[in-house]
Amino acid sequence: MTRIHKFKTLTAALALTVLAPLAAQAQAFPDKPITFVVPFAAGTATDQIARALGNQVAAESKQSVVIDNKAGASGFIASQYVAKANPDGYTVLITTNTTHAANEHLYKKLPYDPVKDFAPVTGLGKGGQIMVVNPSFPAKSVMEFIAAAKKEPGKYSFGSGSSSSRMAGELLQQMADIKLLHVPYKSNTLAVTDLLGGQIHMMITDTATGLPQVKGGKLRALGMSSAARSPLAPDVPTIAEAGVKGYEMGYWFAAYAPAKTPPAVIKRLNELLVKAARSEEARNAFYAPTGTEVFTTTPEEMASFQAAETQKWGRIVKGAGIEAE
Template sequence: MTGTEWRETVVKRRTFLEGLGLTLIVPAASTLAQGRNVRVVVPLPAGSSNDHVTRVLTEQMTRILGQSFIVDNKAGGNGVIGTMDVVRAAPDGHTLLLASNSPLAANVAFVKNLPYDPRRDLTPIAGASLTNHVLMVKSDSPIRTLAELIAYAKRRPGKVSVGYSTTSVQLQIATLNKLAGIELLAVPYKGSPASITDVVGGALDATLTDPGNAMAQVKGGHLRALGVSSLKRNPVTPDWPAISETLPGFDFPSWNALLGPTGMPREQVNRLSAAISQAQKQKEVAQRLAAQGAVPLIMGPDELKAYMETETARWIRQAREAHIQPG
């Protein structure tokens, strides 16, 4: 399923449920031990899109379930450090992972000797949000369009630097190189905030970041958006062109989801999944996600499991086509 088909499916499902007037009610009592906090690990730093989505949803889940959810940022290692923390945890529902498609799918294609398999070592609970990345340059850069960046890079092979903090963005840079016939220099970072700082400071030519950070930087006059990674323009930022308008076929939606250690009881998984679904249907949540350029990704445990299988296979195929070897 392409990114476009998936987005259409999400919209149709949400519209159908709302049209029926369905509201999912989650009992206040929880099978989790009362008095104990639920730690939700985010394998990216505070200020990232993944972090924002986690805080929006866990705030509502606390109200719905009467259970305290604490966000724990554990960045580094392409998401491996934070993910392994959850993989090693007891499957009692008190340690969860809310991560992006990089540690949940793309890492299988990019990380050599990956110490976990997201399809085997984690329990899918629910989808969280769907968005895209934004290619950014400094606001006073002479580069004003993607076509101009491509022309600039062709004159400077291997010298135009682009920051990335996840394996999925690493592939986006490799795909830009392949489709445009250029050689961008991919520079790894622990998170988007650091790469944004270096673009603003002039140490980096460009970066790919989430729409929330991108909108804030454009509004502040610090960065300029050249294009979004999804096949079509993001309705939240309709003035920003899709990269595919210059490089046909470029399609990299970004998603994240909630999971737990393998072996979690199904009753507990269903209760957490229902709580997220109820939170996602709240107007306030939709508005706060939209402010970051994202929409709710409403998906239950079985759907998420199947989606992760499909996405992992897609990333492996695209990595091979881009001639990227696990490193």
């Protein structure tokens, strides 16, 4: 046996020695409970999708899934927590465009890197938002609201508890040429509470949070932020067709693991989450009731989608003239 041949044989043996434990780890994954970390409060759309998918992943993997809500700071707390977690696949961030496309344009410094600190697993869903006001507000349509705002610039407020919600309001101001007072919240559910109480005048929130209040007669719907009407609220026009031509603003959900999570583990997580998202149980528990579109991807497709979305959100933030905090 030549020296070169011996070297190649030794190299191959060493590679097998290193890779064997990783392969065994991936094959056994998961063999203990998985934690889904959610950057927003219980009851939000992100929390709802995490719980719906968690139930299905638990059923498929025969391991429990724990939902850990780490709300606040625009998703900083949860994102930083997962970024620093052990990269073994047992800590997964169930998040939105807030943490992984918008925040880097809204804040001068992030305590996490949306790209370098994470391994994309899959997309989970896409959805539109609903523009709602307190029933006591005189406006019965988008254009009536715009007319009121133009008559008294800066008098009326809009709340937001996510970047999607905030950007929807900022984009409306930009395209309708109105001036509103922005009131930030830790979550959309908290903003809705103040909207119900009359502390703020309007918000554009995810349908999972806003539509139940509309159907319960507690809020009035003026328009949908999506390109098409929602099948859950067919009588509510889109903001674009109501008079703000070209207006469109949606949101998306995705799953991320810490960077350096073994590819085989990422692959298994992808399989579990994609199957969960496409299940009839998840459709009935979350997707159908909230009007959310199932959106699943490979890890590579999610990375490309995130990059494109980050550029798009950057353009919106710049167009709205928002200064990074």
